[in-house]
Amino acid sequence: MPAPVQLTEVRKVYGTGPSAISALDGVSHTFEEGTFTAVMGPSGSGKSTLLHCAAGLDEPSAGEVSLAGTTLRGLTETALTELRREQVAFVFQAFNLMPALTVRQNVALPLTLAGRSPDHAWVTEVIRRVGLSDRSGHRPGELSGGQQQRVAIARALAARTAITFADEPTGALDTQTALEVLTLLRDQSRAAGQTIVMVTHDPVAASYADRVVFLVDGRIVAESASPTAEGVAAELARLSRSSLKVTS
Template identity: 80%
Template sequence: MNAPVQLTDVRKVYGNGPGAVDALAGVTYGFAAGTFTAVMGPSGSGKSTLLHCAAGLDTPTAGSVQLAGQSLQGLDETALTRLRREHVAFVFQSFNLMPALTVWQNVVLAMTLAGKQPDDAWVSEVIRRVGLGDRIRHRPGELSGGQQQRVAIARALAGRTAITFADEPTGALDTTTALEVLTLLRDQSRQLGQTIVMVTHDPVAASYADRVVFLVDGQIVSESSSPTPETVAAELARLSTTRRARTTAG
């Protein structure tokens, strides 16, 4: 049985000729159902490109991607949008909130567009757990950047979709709220069977995941199960040192 997110020999090349850059250089990996995976690596290693290709937001130069059991190859934008709306939630660094809508309305918007009936009790619980229980009627313009990020996180989690992609979801949050959000992500995976793929640079955030995948120069070079902040930081340091040595030697 295929994983909910499956990449097979995925390459992504930007540019042409001698200046072409391999952002992904043949990645094959399956993100299993009910798992929480952190994707890490040095700057420029291809983390966000992997996330975008896996989510169908970017088209690989070569290779194939399956999302929620469906191949993305040949799907037009309408079909891709429908697939993502039904099965996928996103937490990206740009909040993409609707300025005229309240916190509550922004959180349930994706479900409303997909024709789903929000579970009001669950929506309230998610909003409370991201620390916005007293801001439900506020609009984005009345919130700080960190609070807007919390709305985006609540929106992704409220729909209980099969798959959640998160790109640095706790980067704009204070430590206490960040740990609450990471716990909520982990609970969503373990209790609801969600597949969560999170790009992060933070070893503490990565330690909440079941597994950490390390990318260097567009390739998966190692992975770690049962990660701790210390083991993740040590592996990042090792990979950065190896990369610098290889670059210097070249």
């Protein structure tokens, strides 16, 4: 059975000629079923680009990306949209909530768009787990930024897709809520077999993952299994020092 997310020699270059910037430089990695992986690295290392290419939101300049067993190269935009709708959920820094819909309606929206009947009990449960039971009838404009991020996370979890991509999902949350959300992501990966790929700069957030992948200058340079916050912080500091030595 193919891995949910597979990158093979993926390169991404922005621009041409002397001003071209290489964001990814031959990245190969497999994200296995039921794993929770954090992607980390110094600023400008290519973390978000990797996420976008892996999710089919950005097309690599070279290499192959396979999502849920389907090679993305050559897919029409319609086919790609349908694949993401069926197999992928997203949590990005931009909440992308519908302002006219309530919390509950926003959480159930991807299921409705995919032509699937929402599991109302599960929608209620994920709203409860992100601490918004008393806000389920409110609209985004009536919520704080942190509360809106929790809606976005609940929306991703409610879809029960095979794969979830998250870009700094706890960046706008207070410490307690962030830890609760990370626990929920970890539990979903283990109990429901979801493959979760999360970009984060926070060693504590990364410690909730099964594995951490470290990027520097668009290349995977290290990995850590069963990470701890202290170990991740130490590795980030080491990589940052190494990067400064190379560029100085």
